[in-house]
Amino acid sequence: MNIVCIVGSPHGLEGNTFRLAQAVFDGVRRQGGVVSLALLGDGAVQPCRGCDACHRLGDCPQEDGFAEIIAAIEAADGVILASPNYIGSVSAQLKAFLDRCGGAIHCLAFGGKYGVSVVTSGAGDDQPIVDYLNRFLLMTGIRPVGGVHAVMAAQSGDHFAAEVRQRAEQLGEELVLAWREGRSDPQMEREMAAFRERMRQLVVWKGDEWPYEYTYWQEHHGLA
Numbered sequence: 001m002n003i004v005c006i007v008g009s010p011h012g013l014e015g016n017t018f019r020l021a022q023a024v025f026d027g028v029r030r031q032g033g034v035v036s037l038a039l040l041g042d043g044a045v046q047p048c049r050g051c052d053a054c055h056r057l058g059d060c061p062q063e064d065g066f067a068e069i070i071a072a073i074e075a076a077d078g079v080i081l082a083s084p085n086y087i088g089s090v091s092a093q094l095k096a097f098l099d100r101c102g103g104a105i106h107c108l109a110f111g112g113k114y115g116v117s118v119v120t121s122g123a124g125d126d127q128p129i130v131d132y133l134n135r136f137l138l139m140t141g142i143r144p145v146g147g148v149h150a151v152m153a154a155q156s157g158d159h160f161a162a163e164v165r166q167r168a169e170q171l172g173e174e175l176v177l178a179w180r181e182g183r184s185d186p187q188m189e190r191e192m193a194a195f196r197e198r199m200r201q202l203v204v205w206k207g208d209e210w211p212y213e214y215t216y217w218q219e220h221h222g223l224a
Protein backbone atom coordinates (compact mmCIF):
# COMPACT_ATOMS: atom_id res chain seq x y z
CA MET A 1 0.00 0.00 0.00
CA ASN A 2 1.37 3.40 -0.99
CA ILE A 3 0.45 6.21 1.36
CA VAL A 4 1.00 9.97 1.20
CA CYS A 5 1.34 11.78 4.51
CA ILE A 6 0.48 15.47 4.32
CA VAL A 7 2.25 17.26 7.16
CA GLY A 8 0.65 20.60 8.06
CA SER A 9 3.07 21.78 10.75
CA PRO A 10 5.49 24.65 10.09
CA HIS A 11 7.97 22.61 12.12
CA GLY A 12 7.90 19.91 9.43
CA LEU A 13 10.15 16.96 10.18
CA GLU A 14 11.25 18.52 13.50
CA GLY A 15 7.74 18.86 14.91
CA ASN A 16 5.72 16.89 17.44
CA THR A 17 3.11 16.09 14.81
CA PHE A 18 5.60 14.49 12.48
CA ARG A 19 7.08 12.48 15.36
CA LEU A 20 3.62 11.12 16.18
CA ALA A 21 3.02 10.45 12.49
CA GLN A 22 6.28 8.49 12.43
CA ALA A 23 4.82 6.06 14.97
CA VAL A 24 1.88 5.60 12.58
CA PHE A 25 4.42 4.98 9.78
CA ASP A 26 6.04 2.24 11.90
CA GLY A 27 2.70 0.43 11.98
CA VAL A 28 2.20 0.99 8.25
CA ARG A 29 5.64 -0.49 7.48
CA ARG A 30 5.02 -3.47 9.74
CA GLN A 31 2.15 -4.37 7.39
CA GLY A 32 4.25 -3.80 4.27
CA GLY A 33 3.06 -0.28 3.45
CA VAL A 34 5.22 2.54 2.08
CA VAL A 35 4.90 6.22 3.08
CA SER A 36 5.91 9.32 1.14
CA LEU A 37 5.70 12.88 2.45
CA ALA A 38 4.16 16.15 1.39
CA LEU A 39 5.37 18.98 3.64
CA LEU A 40 3.23 22.12 3.80
CA GLY A 41 5.23 23.99 6.43
CA ASP A 42 7.10 26.28 4.06
CA GLY A 43 3.93 27.61 2.43
CA ALA A 44 4.07 25.03 -0.38
CA VAL A 45 0.33 25.47 -0.90
CA GLN A 46 -1.19 28.95 -0.96
CA PRO A 47 -4.76 29.72 0.18
CA CYS A 48 -7.70 29.30 -2.21
CA ARG A 49 -8.63 32.50 -4.06
CA GLY A 50 -12.21 31.40 -4.67
CA CYS A 51 -11.98 31.80 -8.45
CA ASP A 52 -13.93 28.55 -9.13
CA ALA A 53 -11.47 27.51 -11.87
CA CYS A 54 -11.26 24.04 -10.29
CA HIS A 55 -15.03 23.67 -10.69
CA ARG A 56 -15.17 25.19 -14.16
CA LEU A 57 -11.96 23.85 -15.71
CA GLY A 58 -10.63 21.17 -13.37
CA ASP A 59 -7.43 23.09 -12.80
CA CYS A 60 -6.07 25.68 -10.36
CA PRO A 61 -4.28 28.72 -11.85
CA GLN A 62 -2.00 29.09 -8.80
CA GLU A 63 1.51 27.88 -9.50
CA ASP A 64 2.68 26.24 -6.31
CA GLY A 65 3.06 22.76 -4.84
CA PHE A 66 -0.65 21.88 -4.89
CA ALA A 67 -0.83 20.00 -8.21
CA GLU A 68 2.13 17.81 -7.24
CA ILE A 69 0.47 16.78 -3.97
CA ILE A 70 -2.80 16.01 -5.74
CA ALA A 71 -0.94 13.86 -8.27
CA ALA A 72 0.74 12.01 -5.38
CA ILE A 73 -2.63 11.37 -3.72
CA GLU A 74 -4.14 10.16 -6.99
CA ALA A 75 -1.28 7.70 -7.40
CA ALA A 76 -1.53 6.50 -3.77
CA ASP A 77 -3.80 4.02 -2.03
CA GLY A 78 -4.04 6.02 1.16
CA VAL A 79 -3.60 9.39 2.85
CA ILE A 80 -2.45 10.44 6.31
CA LEU A 81 -3.39 13.98 7.34
CA ALA A 82 -1.21 15.40 10.12
CA SER A 83 -1.70 18.74 11.86
CA PRO A 84 -0.89 20.53 15.08
CA ASN A 85 -3.85 21.90 17.02
CA TYR A 86 -3.86 25.62 16.27
CA ILE A 87 -6.52 27.43 18.32
CA GLY A 88 -8.81 24.43 18.26
CA SER A 89 -8.43 23.79 14.56
CA VAL A 90 -5.89 22.67 11.96
CA SER A 91 -2.85 24.78 11.03
CA ALA A 92 -3.33 27.50 8.42
CA GLN A 93 -0.93 25.58 6.18
CA LEU A 94 -3.11 22.49 6.20
CA LYS A 95 -6.35 24.50 5.96
CA ALA A 96 -5.01 26.16 2.80
CA PHE A 97 -4.51 22.70 1.30
CA LEU A 98 -7.98 21.48 2.39
CA ASP A 99 -9.65 24.57 0.90
CA ARG A 100 -7.86 24.02 -2.39
CA CYS A 101 -9.50 20.57 -2.57
CA GLY A 102 -13.01 21.95 -3.27
CA GLY A 103 -12.95 20.47 -6.75
CA ALA A 104 -11.79 17.08 -5.46
CA ILE A 105 -14.64 17.15 -2.94
CA HIS A 106 -17.33 17.95 -5.51
CA CYS A 107 -15.99 15.14 -7.69
CA LEU A 108 -15.30 12.69 -4.82
CA ALA A 109 -12.06 12.38 -6.69
CA PHE A 110 -10.14 10.18 -4.22
CA GLY A 111 -12.70 7.36 -4.06
CA GLY A 112 -11.43 3.88 -3.14
CA LYS A 113 -8.59 5.12 -0.94
CA TYR A 114 -8.24 4.84 2.85
CA GLY A 115 -6.94 7.40 5.34
CA VAL A 116 -6.22 8.36 8.93
CA SER A 117 -5.62 11.60 10.82
CA VAL A 118 -2.90 12.63 13.29
CA VAL A 119 -3.05 15.65 15.63
CA THR A 120 -0.83 16.97 18.44
CA SER A 121 -1.46 19.84 20.82
CA GLY A 122 0.05 21.56 23.84
CA ALA A 123 -2.91 21.08 26.14
CA GLY A 124 -5.58 19.12 24.32
CA ASP A 125 -9.13 18.98 22.98
CA ASP A 126 -7.87 17.34 19.81
CA GLN A 127 -10.68 14.89 19.06
CA PRO A 128 -12.84 17.50 17.23
CA ILE A 129 -9.84 18.18 14.95
CA VAL A 130 -9.34 14.48 14.27
CA ASP A 131 -13.07 14.23 13.51
CA TYR A 132 -12.88 17.24 11.19
CA LEU A 133 -9.92 15.79 9.27
CA ASN A 134 -11.63 12.42 8.97
CA ARG A 135 -14.76 14.17 7.72
CA PHE A 136 -12.61 15.91 5.10
CA LEU A 137 -11.24 12.51 4.00
CA LEU A 138 -14.78 11.17 3.65
CA MET A 139 -15.81 14.25 1.65
CA THR A 140 -13.18 13.42 -0.97
CA GLY A 141 -14.30 9.78 -1.17
CA ILE A 142 -11.57 8.42 1.14
CA ARG A 143 -12.70 5.93 3.80
CA PRO A 144 -11.41 7.16 7.20
CA VAL A 145 -10.04 4.34 9.35
CA GLY A 146 -9.45 6.37 12.54
CA GLY A 147 -7.18 8.90 14.16
CA VAL A 148 -4.63 9.42 16.88
CA HIS A 149 -3.81 12.50 18.91
CA ALA A 150 -1.36 13.42 21.64
CA VAL A 151 -1.35 16.19 24.23
CA MET A 152 2.29 17.16 24.63
CA ALA A 153 1.79 18.42 28.23
CA ALA A 154 0.85 14.85 29.16
CA GLN A 155 3.98 13.32 27.59
CA SER A 156 7.40 13.07 29.16
CA GLY A 157 9.60 15.54 27.29
CA ASP A 158 9.72 14.67 23.61
CA HIS A 159 8.79 11.03 24.20
CA PHE A 160 5.26 9.85 23.68
CA ALA A 161 3.72 7.72 26.41
CA ALA A 162 3.78 4.02 25.58
CA GLU A 163 0.00 3.87 25.12
CA VAL A 164 0.01 6.84 22.69
CA ARG A 165 2.80 5.23 20.68
CA GLN A 166 0.97 1.94 20.66
CA ARG A 167 -2.26 3.59 19.50
CA ALA A 168 -0.37 5.34 16.68
CA GLU A 169 1.37 2.16 15.55
CA GLN A 170 -1.89 0.22 15.67
CA LEU A 171 -3.58 2.91 13.60
CA GLY A 172 -0.88 2.53 10.95
CA GLU A 173 -1.40 -1.21 10.87
CA GLU A 174 -5.19 -0.79 10.70
CA LEU A 175 -4.83 1.59 7.77
CA VAL A 176 -3.03 -1.02 5.68
CA LEU A 177 -5.30 -3.87 6.80
CA ALA A 178 -8.47 -1.87 6.05
CA TRP A 179 -7.21 -1.10 2.56
CA ARG A 180 -6.08 -4.68 1.94
CA GLU A 181 -9.44 -6.09 3.05
CA GLY A 182 -11.47 -3.38 1.30
CA ARG A 183 -13.08 -2.73 4.68
CA SER A 184 -16.24 -0.68 5.06
CA ASP A 185 -18.99 -0.39 7.64
CA PRO A 186 -22.68 0.31 7.06
CA GLN A 187 -22.74 3.60 9.00
CA MET A 188 -19.82 4.99 7.01
CA GLU A 189 -21.33 3.81 3.75
CA ARG A 190 -24.56 5.63 4.67
CA GLU A 191 -22.61 8.82 5.43
CA MET A 192 -20.70 8.53 2.18
CA ALA A 193 -23.89 7.91 0.20
CA ALA A 194 -25.58 10.94 1.81
CA PHE A 195 -22.61 13.18 1.01
CA ARG A 196 -22.36 11.83 -2.52
CA GLU A 197 -26.04 12.67 -3.07
CA ARG A 198 -25.44 16.23 -1.84
CA MET A 199 -22.57 16.60 -4.30
CA ARG A 200 -24.65 15.13 -7.13
CA GLN A 201 -27.38 17.70 -6.50
CA LEU A 202 -24.83 20.52 -6.33
CA VAL A 203 -23.11 19.52 -9.57
CA VAL A 204 -26.46 19.18 -11.38
CA TRP A 205 -27.60 22.56 -10.04
CA LYS A 206 -24.34 24.24 -11.12
CA GLY A 207 -24.05 22.24 -14.35
CA ASP A 208 -23.93 25.24 -16.71
CA GLU A 209 -21.38 27.17 -14.61
CA TRP A 210 -19.15 24.23 -13.73
CA PRO A 211 -18.84 22.13 -16.91
CA TYR A 212 -15.70 20.33 -15.75
CA GLU A 213 -17.40 18.90 -12.69
CA TYR A 214 -20.59 18.03 -14.59
CA THR A 215 -18.58 16.12 -17.20
CA TYR A 216 -16.49 14.45 -14.47
CA TRP A 217 -19.69 13.16 -12.85
CA GLN A 218 -20.96 11.91 -16.21
CA GLU A 219 -17.71 10.06 -16.84
CA HIS A 220 -16.97 8.74 -13.33
CA HIS A 221 -20.24 8.57 -11.41
CA GLY A 222 -22.75 7.65 -14.11
CA LEU A 223 -24.59 11.00 -14.15
CA ALA A 224 -27.11 10.77 -16.96
Ligand SMILES: Cc1cc2nc3c(=O)[nH]c(=O)nc-3n(C[C@H](O)[C@H](O)[C@H](O)COP(=O)(O)O)c2cc1C
Pocket residue numbers: 009010011012014015016017018083084085086087088089120121122123124125152
Ligand atom coordinates in the same frame (compact mmCIF):
# COMPACT_ATOMS: atom_id res chain seq x y z
C1 LIG B 1 -0.32 29.33 16.58
C2 LIG B 1 -0.41 28.21 17.57
C3 LIG B 1 -1.64 27.89 18.11
C4 LIG B 1 -1.77 26.86 19.02
N1 LIG B 1 -2.99 26.58 19.55
C5 LIG B 1 -3.13 25.58 20.46
C6 LIG B 1 -4.40 25.31 21.02
O1 LIG B 1 -5.41 25.94 20.73
N2 LIG B 1 -4.50 24.29 21.92
C7 LIG B 1 -3.41 23.56 22.29
O2 LIG B 1 -3.55 22.67 23.11
N3 LIG B 1 -2.17 23.78 21.74
C8 LIG B 1 -2.02 24.78 20.84
N4 LIG B 1 -0.79 25.02 20.27
C9 LIG B 1 0.36 24.13 20.58
C10 LIG B 1 0.61 23.12 19.44
O3 LIG B 1 -0.60 22.50 19.04
C11 LIG B 1 1.56 22.01 19.88
O4 LIG B 1 2.77 22.56 20.35
C12 LIG B 1 1.81 21.02 18.76
O5 LIG B 1 2.32 19.81 19.30
C13 LIG B 1 2.79 21.59 17.73
O6 LIG B 1 3.04 20.61 16.75
P1 LIG B 1 4.33 20.73 15.80
O7 LIG B 1 5.55 20.63 16.69
O8 LIG B 1 4.18 19.57 14.87
O9 LIG B 1 4.23 22.04 15.11
C14 LIG B 1 -0.62 26.09 19.39
C15 LIG B 1 0.63 26.42 18.85
C16 LIG B 1 0.73 27.47 17.95
C17 LIG B 1 2.10 27.84 17.40
